[in-house]
Amino acid sequence: MGLSIKQSEFAAEDFERFSAKVRTDLAALRRLLDRPDFGEGESSIGAEVEFYIVNPDLYVQPINTEIADRVQDPQLTVELNRFNLEYNLTPQAFSGTPFARTEHELLAATRCINQHAKPLEGELVPIGILPTLRQSDMGAEVMTDLPRYHALSKALLKQRGEPFSIHIGGNDVIDLTADDVYMEGATTSFQLHWRVPANRFADYFNAVQLVTPIALALASNSPSLFGHHLWDETRIALFKQSIDSRSPHHKTWRHPPRVYYGNGWVRSAWELFAASASLYPPILPVLSEEDPMAMIDHGQVPELAELRLHQGTTWPWNRAIYDHADGGHLRIEIRSMPAGPTAVDMCANGLFVIGAALAVLDDIHHLTSILPFHYTEHNFYRAAKYGIGAEIIWPHKDQVQLQDTPLLNVARALLPRAREALQRTAVDDTEIDRLLGIIEGRIETTLSGARWQRYMTQSLLRSLGPSDAFRSMLALYIANQKQNTPLHEWTLSP
Numbered sequence: 001m002g003l004s005i006k007q008s009e010f011a012a013e014d015f016e017r018f019s020a021k022v023r024t025d026l027a028a029l030r031r032l033l034d035r036p037d038f039g040e041g042e043s044s045i046g047a048e049v050e051f052y053i054v055n056p057d058l059y060v061q062p063i064n065t066e067i068a069d070r071v072q073d074p075q076l077t078v079e080l081n082r083f084n085l086e087y088n089l090t091p092q093a094f095s096g097t098p099f100a101r102t103e104h105e106l107l108a109a110t111r112c113i114n115q116h117a118k119p120l121e122g123e124l125v126p127i128g129i130l131p132t133l134r135q136s137d138m139g140a141e142v143m144t145d146l147p148r149y150h151a152l153s154k155a156l157l158k159q160r161g162e163p164f165s166i167h168i169g170g171n172d173v174i175d176l177t178a179d180d181v182y183m184e185g186a187t188t189s190f191q192l193h194w195r196v197p198a199n200r201f202a203d204y205f206n207a208v209q210l211v212t213p214i215a216l217a218l219a220s221n222s223p224s225l226f227g228h229h230l231w232d233e234t235r236i237a238l239f240k241q242s243i244d245s246r247s248p249h250h251k252t253w254r255h256p257p258r259v260y261y262g263n264g265w266v267r268s269a270w271e272l273f274a275a276s277a278s279l280y281p282p283i284l285p286v287l288s289e290e291d292p293m294a295m296i297d298h299g300q301v302p303e304l305a306e307l308r309l310h311q312g313t314t315w316p317w318n319r320a321i322y323d324h325a326d327g328g329h330l331r332i333e334i335r336s337m338p339a340g341p342t343a344v345d346m347c348a349n350g351l352f353v354i355g356a357a358l359a360v361l362d363d364i365h366h367l368t369s370i371l372p373f374h375y376t377e378h379n380f381y382r383a384a385k386y387g388i389g390a391e392i393i394w395p396h397k398d399q400v401q402l403q404d405t406p407l408l409n410v411a412r413a414l415l416p417r418a419r420e421a422l423q424r425t426a427v428d429d430t431e432i433d434r435l436l437g438i439i440e441g442r443i444e445t446t447l448s449g450a451r452w453q454r455y456m457t458q459s460l461l462r463s464l465g466p467s468d469a470f471r472s473m474l475a476l477y478i479a480n481q482k483q484n485t486p487l488h489e490w491t492l493s494p
Helices: 012-034 064-071 098-120 147-160 181-186 198-219 234-242 269-279 292-297 305-311 343-361 364-370 373-389 407-423 429-445 449-460 466-483
Strands: 044-054 076-078 084-088 123-125 164-168 174-178 190-196 318-323 329-334 391-393 404-406
Touching (some): 012 292, 044 098, 064 076, 064 084, 098 123, 164 181, 164 234, 190 343, 198 269, 198 318, 198 329, 198 343, 198 364, 198 407, 234 373, 343 364, 343 407, 343 429, 373 391, 391 407, 407 429, 449 466
Antiparallel strands (some): 044 084, 190 329
């Protein structure tokens, strides 16, 4: 979240100074974006993977700081809850085999971390929500003891004025309240960063927004919480509700949720930063010494630390990222996909969402003109709830009337177009064929991580009680995951 946070208490004047600095940063960003050469450079990708830590009985093991202290890898960071870790992968040029390089780095990092975790009776599991997670595992005491998490929690709770309320339907229904933000730590994701041309940022961003529901459904891997069978991507609903700082009793205007899909089709990169600054009160008002306007006057590229920090405390499912590195550039952070099931599956998800976005890019002005934005937001939540069984509203270039279409039909038609679009990039055909072949396998077998988990659990429930069925399913999941076998090749017999 930008700057290192070393305090958890702030005064009213801290928030006022921080807000003023954010406004200065916004003016500086506008000047940067007006530079004709800003953001030029080769396309690249980066990724972050969040993990659960489990013990030998496959329940959560809250030892993230102990593992991080042993590993001593700056790319490994602790997460909100003590049973979560995050690994930040090295950025890769979007040429040759970028995802193969990412996959190999992730596998090597996981092996190394597990070697350090084993003496502590811990092991990493990439999965959207751990099937064996229990309500007794959750609570304020499970949060990682760092100032930034304490500050985040205090600020969100203060704005809300009461405990967080969580209601999720599905095959079952779950209703619960949480007196802190620890429920957010039950969700783990694979977050993809894609550097795109600054002068066409809006087109690329809108293309990603349009295709994200397809990618999310195919990647879905979070079908349960506390033994309840809920959405195919329960994580989406849980993350949004677990940190919703809006007061449900506020009678006048209130800001939108900090976890959201978007406010409309985007016209410029700047408006995304400006909207987050105007819609959401700051919650971590940490100030830097930087004078961004002076730096721009001298031809330099400022960090815009306050703007980046504030942007990091809003959580759109696709987020605009400004980075001062490499002469300054813009990225799209694609945040909705879950962790797991395997390294190669996550890489396939990443290449597919980029390929799908490139496939619709040339027609994006027409497609967004005939599809009102609220339909693509609706598509996103349908995909999260129903996964590969969802029906969505999908625009076609020659379409006369919008109508519901099975998501899998859209995916089937989009896949060859994604392949063709990627073949026009510098990515090797071997990479494209290997990873899109995995997506094709999921489409043809109608199998996602969520569907595999659900099917296996139901099969095991014929002979086991609920907790043992979830635990046995997770043991099979981990065995497959360790082999890095693509999901669509997993057996469906216990």
